[in-house]
Amino acid sequence: xxxxxxxxxxxxxxxxxxxxxxxxxxxxxxxxxxxxxxxxxxxxxxxxxxxxxxxxxxxxxxxxxxxxxxxxxxxxxxxxxxxxxxxxxxxxxxxxxxxxxxxxxxxxxxxxxxxxxxxxxxxxxxxxxxxxxxxxxxxxxxxxxxxxxxxxxxxxxxxxxxxxxxxxxxxxxxxxxxxxxxxxxxxxxxxxxxxxxxxxxxxxxxxxxxxxxxxxxxxxxxxxxxxxxxxxxxxxxxxxxxxxxxxxxxxxxxxxxxxxxxxxxxxxxxxxxxxxxxxxxxxxxxxxxxxxxxxxxxxxxxxxxxxxxxxxxxxxxxxxxxxxxxxxxxxxxxxxxxxxxxxxxxxxxxxxx
Amino acid sequence: xxxxxxxxxxxxxxxxxxxxxxxxxxxxxxxxxxxxxxxxxxxxxxxxxxxxxxxxxxxxxxxxxxxxxxxxxxxxxxxxxxxxxxxxxxxxxxxxxxxxxxxxxxxxxxxxxxxxxxxxxxxxxxxxxxxxxxxxxxxxxxxxxxxxxxxxxxxxxxxxxxxxxxxxxxxxxxxxxxxxxxxxxxxxxxxxxxxxxxxxxxxxxxxxxxxxxxxxxxxxxxxxxxxxxxxxxxxxxxxxxxxxxxxxxxxxxxxxxxxxxxxxxxxxxxxxxxxxxxxxxxxxxxxxxxxxxxxxxxxxxxxxxxxxxxxxxxxxxxxxxxxxxxxxxxxxxxxxxxxxxxxxxxxxxxxxxxxxx
Numbered sequence: 001x002x003x004x005x006x007x008x009x010x011x012x013x014x015x016x017x018x019x020x021x022x023x024x025x026x027x028x029x030x031x032x033x034x035x036x037x038x039x040x041x042x043x044x045x046x047x048x049x050x051x052x053x054x055x056x057x058x059x060x061x062x063x064x065x066x067x068x069x070x071x072x073x074x075x076x077x078x079x080x081x082x083x084x085x086x087x088x089x090x091x092x093x094x095x096x097x098x099x100x101x102x103x104x105x106x107x108x109x110x111x112x113x114x115x116x117x118x119x120x121x122x123x124x125x126x127x128x129x130x131x132x133x134x135x136x137x138x139x140x141x142x143x144x145x146x147x148x149x150x151x152x153x154x155x156x157x158x159x160x161x162x163x164x165x166x167x168x169x170x171x172x173x174x175x176x177x178x179x180x181x182x183x184x185x186x187x188x189x190x191x192x193x194x195x196x197x198x199x200x201x202x203x204x205x206x207x208x209x210x211x212x213x214x215x216x217x218x219x220x221x222x223x224x225x226x227x228x229x230x231x232x233x234x235x236x237x238x239x240x241x242x243x244x245x246x247x248x249x250x251x252x253x254x255x256x257x258x259x260x261x262x263x264x265x266x267x268x269x270x271x272x273x274x275x276x277x278x279x280x281x282x283x284x285x286x287x288x289x290x291x292x293x294x295x296x297x298x299x300x301x302x303x304x305x306x307x308x309x310x311x312x313x314x315x316x317x318x319x320x321x322x323x324x325x326x327x328x329x330x331x332x333x334x335x336x337x338x339x340x341x342x343x344x345x346x347x348x349x350x351x352x353x
Numbered sequence: 354x355x356x357x358x359x360x361x362x363x364x365x366x367x368x369x370x371x372x373x374x375x376x377x378x379x380x381x382x383x384x385x386x387x388x389x390x391x392x393x394x395x396x397x398x399x400x401x402x403x404x405x406x407x408x409x410x411x412x413x414x415x416x417x418x419x420x421x422x423x424x425x426x427x428x429x430x431x432x433x434x435x436x437x438x439x440x441x442x443x444x445x446x447x448x449x450x451x452x453x454x455x456x457x458x459x460x461x462x463x464x465x466x467x468x469x470x471x472x473x474x475x476x477x478x479x480x481x482x483x484x485x486x487x488x489x490x491x492x493x494x495x496x497x498x499x500x501x502x503x504x505x506x507x508x509x510x511x512x513x514x515x516x517x518x519x520x521x522x523x524x525x526x527x528x529x530x531x532x533x534x535x536x537x538x539x540x541x542x543x544x545x546x547x548x549x550x551x552x553x554x555x556x557x558x559x560x561x562x563x564x565x566x567x568x569x570x571x572x573x574x575x576x577x578x579x580x581x582x583x584x585x586x587x588x589x590x591x592x593x594x595x596x597x598x599x600x601x602x603x604x605x606x607x608x609x610x611x612x613x614x615x616x617x618x619x620x621x622x623x624x625x626x627x628x629x630x631x632x633x634x635x636x637x638x639x640x641x642x643x644x645x646x647x648x649x650x651x652x653x654x655x656x657x658x659x660x661x662x663x664x665x666x667x668x669x670x671x672x673x674x675x676x677x678x679x680x681x682x683x684x685x686x687x688x689x690x691x692x693x694x695x696x697x698x699x700x701x702x703x704x705x706x707x708x709x710x
Contacts, residue, residue: 153546252564252683277682284396285564286428287681307567309431312423 089213098175098192108213109169109187113151113162116173118201120145121333122208126217134165141335159184169211194332198260198267198340201332202226221334228337232344233267235351242269243294243347246315250300254283261329264340268347270295289313295347296321322346376648380659384666391437391673392429396680399425436566439630440672440686441665442574443563444637446581446627448664450620451638452645452656453585456592457616460527461701464638465624468530469507469537471635474621474628475559476537477503483548497577501625507533508621561634561687563672570630577626582661584619588612589653596651634687636694637664643701667693 093105113134114120120135124142132145137153139145151161157177162170163184170181172190181188191207194200202222209218236242245265247254255261256277265272273291274283289309296304296315304310304321315321328339345352392408393401403421407429410419419426447465454463454470465471477499486495511533515526545556585592591612594602602609624638641664642656649655668686671693675686 274681281679281682282564282684284676284681284683286395286397286432286676289424289428289432290397292424307431309427309567312427 087215087219089210089215091213093210095189095191095207095211098190103187103189105169105211108211109167111165111167112169112171113165113167114171115151115154115157116171117141117331118173118204118333119171119208120148121331121335122205122218122221123212125221125334126205126209126212126214128208128212128214128217131212133167134162141331162186194260196258196260196263198263198332198336199226199229201336204332205334225334225337228341229267232340232352236267236269236348239269241271244271244273244291245295245297245347246273246288246291246293247297248299248303249280252282252285252288253280255280260332260336264329264343267340268344270347285309294318294320297343297346298323299327373649377659380648380662384662387666387670387673388437388441391440391669392433394673394677395428395433396677396683397425397428399428404429431568432566435568435571436563436672436676437669438568438571439566439574440563440668442571442578443627443631443634444641444664444666444668445661446574446578446623446664447634447637447668448641448645448660449578449582449585449657450623450627451664452642452653452660453592453616453620454638455642456596456653456656457613457620458526459596461643462639462698463527464636465620465628466534466633466635466638468527469511469532469534470504470530470621470624471628471633472534472537472541473507474500474504474625475633476541477501477506477625478629479541479544479559483544496629497573497626500629501622503537504621504625504628505618507537508617512617559632560685561632561690562675562683562685563631564676564683574626574630577622581619581623581626582657585616586654586657588616589657592616592653632685632687634668634690636690636698637668639701640664640690640694640697641667643697 089108091105091107094102095105097103108131110131111133112123112131114123114132115134115136117139120129120132120139121141123129123132124144129142129144132148134149134151135145136157137150139148149161149165151165152158159177159180162181163186168187170186170188172178172181172188173193175190178188178190191204194204202225205218205222205225206215207218209215209222212218247261247265249255254274254277255272256279257263257266257272257275259279262272262275273288273293274281277283289312292314294314296313298304298321300323302321302323304313305316305319310316322343324339324342326339328335328342341352393399393404399407400421403425406419407421407426411430450470451464454465454468455461457463458468478496480503481496481499508530511526511529514529514533517525541559591602591607594605594607595609595612602612627634642660644667645656645659645663649659668690671689672686675684675689678684
C-alpha cells in the first residue's frame, strides 16, 4: 500500500506527461465582453442559467451612459440632501427589538456602549460618536473610535466593566448577555440582524438617527446609501445574469446565497457557485474546479493563482482573482456600500468607472 | 505490491512461523479497496471508467484517447490523489508514533495527544502561523521544525517532571503529559485570541484536515516518516523486551533510558511532521495500533508496519467521509476520527480498568 502511495506521489510530482491537450488560452478579455457577447466555455455545462446576450444597442449604450448617469445621479443626490427641509428629532422614540418588544427612548442616550462594529461606524458617521463610551476589541474603524474604552472582545463581554461605565444604552449584536445586563437594570437594545437584504442597512442608519436625534445626518447617509445602490441596480437592470463568482474568506470558507455577501452577489447579478451553502461553510475544492467560476474574490490574499489545482479555472486563466483592498463587506455599516461598489467596479469595469 | 511486501516480510519474520498470512492478505486487500473507494468517490462525481483512464494515462507508455473534461484530470491528480496520499502518510505517521508511545510507556491509552506532544507541536506551528514568518524559507518548510521544537519541548518538560533517580514512572509521565498538553493548548489559545480577529483559517487548521493537501506536502512529510519508521522498526525487538519489565530489559542488555530517549525523540519527530501538515487529528494513534494488535498480536515487529497500514487506511476513509458527507461542503476530518475514536477510547478504558488502577 505504501508502495502504491509512493508511486502515486512520484507520478503526481513529476507530471511528466502533458495531461491533456491544453485549451487554447483564453484571451484576458475584459469582463464586460464576457458578460455581453461571448458565452464563456464553462465546462461541463453547469446548471447555471445561460448568460444573457444583450443586443449590441444595450452594450453600446451602457458604458457611455452609465458614467454620465453616475455623476448626474450623485450630484443630484447631494444637492437634494443639502436642500432638504430640516427634519426634527422627535421623542419619545420607539424601536422594536428582535423579540417584538418596543424599546422606548424618552430622550437621546448620552452614554452608549455599542458592542457591535456596525453600530460604532454608524454612530461616528452620523456625528454622534461622542456618545459612545464603550465597545469591543475588534472595532477598528473609524480611527476616532480607537480611544473608546474596550469592554471585552467580541465574544466575551466584561459585564463588570460595562456596569462600571454606567451606560444608559447597551447595544448588542447577539443575545448572550442580554438578560444579565437587563437584570442589572440597564437598557439593552438587540434588534433583528440583517441577513438576507443588505439594503435594509439604510433603516439601521435611520434608527440610530432617531435614537440620537441626529435625524438629518442619518437621513442623508441612508439616502446616499440607497441612491448608490440604485445606481448599481439601474446600470445592471438590462442584464439578466452575470458571470459566476466564488468568494473565499479563508481555507475555502465561503458565503452562501442567504448571507449579506450572497445578497450583494444577487444585486450585482453574479452567480454564486456556492449557492446551496447555508450561511458560511467550507466548500470542497473539487467543487470549485468543477463549477469553474469566472471570478474569484479572495478576501485574505490570493491562494489560488499559485496552486496547480486551480490552474484551469477561468478566473485564474483570465487573471480575475481579486483581493479586495479593505474588508468593507464584513461590517454592515456605512462603509458596506464601498465594498459593493468596489466589487462592481472590479467585475464590470466597463459599466462602473 | 502484494509480492513486494511479502518478500520484505519474509526476511524480517524468518523466525516467526506463526505470522497470520491470510489475515494480512485480507487487510492489504481491504486497504487497497479503501484507496480505490477514496479515489472514486468525491463531491464531484467522476465516471469510474474515466477515472481509471485518467489515472493510467499518467503512467509511461500508456496512451489513452482522452474524451473527459480537463477539470476531471485536475480534480483527480491535483485534489483527490494528493489528499489520499497525505491522509495515508499522516495516518501512518500518527499510528506508528502512537504504537511507539504505547509500547514505551506500557500504557494502552498513550497517544501523541495524551502525552502533550501533539499539543506542543501545534503550539510551535501556531507561533509560526501567527508571527507572519514565511512558512517556507530557502525551500525548506519550517512548519515541521517549529512543530518539532514545540513537541520535543512538551515531551521534555513532561519527561523531566516525571523523571526519578530510579527511572521514569509511567503513570507520572502520562499525568505530566496531560498537564503540559493542557498548558500548551492554553498558550496557543491566548496567542490566537490576542493576534488576529479572523481566526477561521487557523481554527480550521487546528481542527485538522486535508482540504489544502498538495503533493509537495507528502514529499516534505515522507523523509520524516521513512526515517522514523526505520528507527522504530529497528527497535521493535527491544520494544518487545521492554513490555515485560524494565528490569528484564536491562538484564538482557538493553540500555533502557537511552532507548526511551531515542524512541521518544523519533516518535515526536513523526508526530510533529504529521501535525504540521494536517493540524490536530485525534485518536488515529489509538485506533490503528489497537486494531492491529487485535489482528496480529502484540509483537512489535508486526505491530509497527501493520499499525502504519491500518492508520493510513483509517485516515483515508475518515477523510472520505469528511469530504463527502455534507457535500459540497466539508467537515474537518478530526471530527470524524473523534466520532470513531472516542467510543474506542472508552472501550479501551473499560477493558483495561483493572490494569490501570
